[in-house]
Amino acid sequence: MSADHGDGALAARVRRAETLLEERGVVDGAELDAILDRYLATGSPANGARVVARAWTDAGFRDRLLADANAAVTELGFRAGGLQPTLLRAVANTAEVHNVVVCTLCSCYPIALLGPSPSWYKSEAYRSRVVRDPRSVLAEFGLTLPDTVRVEVWDASAETRYLVVPRRPDGTDHLDDDKLAALVTRNGLIGTAAV
Amino acid sequence: MAERFAPGDRVVVRLDDPRGHTRAPRYVRGRHGVVVEVHGEHSLPDAVVARGDATPEPVYAVRFDAVELWGAGGHGVTVNLWQSYLQPDEVTA
Structure with a gap:
């Protein structure tokens, strides 16, 4: 393998x-x-963060992002793929569902929007455990979810790459896109953090 | 290649143990799930590696309940699977 x-x-x-x-x-x-x-120079988690910030402030963009992420990210000047065609799928966290992404077979990752993946994303421990017991893995990342929230794991085992859209934090109504984007972390875009 | 499955269809992952390359994760082989999305058409890696055959075929997002995969857990796991890896789930259809 x-x-x-x-x-x-x-x-x-x-x-x-x-x-x-x-x-x-x-x-x-x-x-x-x-x-x-x-x-590699253009791929960065700052790209994914800007996509999320726009989804938080523009409901129409959010709808387009969830329906066809490849097309939506071009509105912000980004490309979903890099060296080969990629189907980008954005999955949104809600009050009921928390999404987390893994590639159990190797390390597939949306590099164009998130940059190179963190080393733990490629570790056998993360890849084997998050599909089996995601709540425990997320707790080790410092994210303890209430029992009322269902966890959905997305295994990027083929040609699709996933981007998590975290929930907008409370008390951020006054922030503009730039300040909102600064709140979004790489782990939030993978689903191993709340934001 | 025509799409054999549509969202909502119950499927079971073939219980093959191929000698060569495959991208059917072992933890879903033989397991029952539901097609949730069609994710375009892509060359089947098994055929590309075995005989240089890059014919595209449909790839699906298939959701499995944690209980089906591990016998426990309340979460879902959605896996991208090529059409050749899937069979209709006739037992529970």
Whole structure:
């Protein structure tokens, strides 16, 4: 399985394959570097936070985001995918439901909107435990949910990437989009924090 | 490829144990769930790896009750599964 992201033998094979492709003129190394640099430079949890802040202040945007996240994020100048086409699905927390995202098979993650994933997201402990006992895992992150809230876990096991829309905190009616976005954390966008 | 399932359909994940690559997580194989969404069409990784066949096929979001997966728990787990991984759940349909 693909648990061994630090696998030296696999990394060596990838480097060898890349070298062969460059030698035969199939790809240009500088071009590949430019694509990766551009991709990683633009991916950040600040993007996801701005999407959430807009969803909090604009009910129409929120509806469009939940119906078709790929189209909605382009309104803010973002792209859902990066190097390959991605179906983005936004899942909203409510008073009754709390959503949390995992990729049990590897580490699939909406990099364009959240940046590179945190190391714990790729750990076997998180991936195996959050689908089985999410309440305990969330409690370890400091998020204790009342029994009245149902937990929904989303396993990004194929080509869909998930973004959690946290609930807007109380007492934030006076804040603008920038200040609201500053409240949203990376863990909130994954579902391992309330916001 | 035509969509064989629609939201609301009860399905069971095939209890296969393929020798090669697959993206059917082991913890849902043989388990009963409900299709909640259709998530487009994508190449089946098993066929891509086994024979370079990139034919797209429907992928679904299938929701499982925690009790069905683990025998306990009140949560739901929604997993993205290619059509080839699924069968109609004829027992409880």
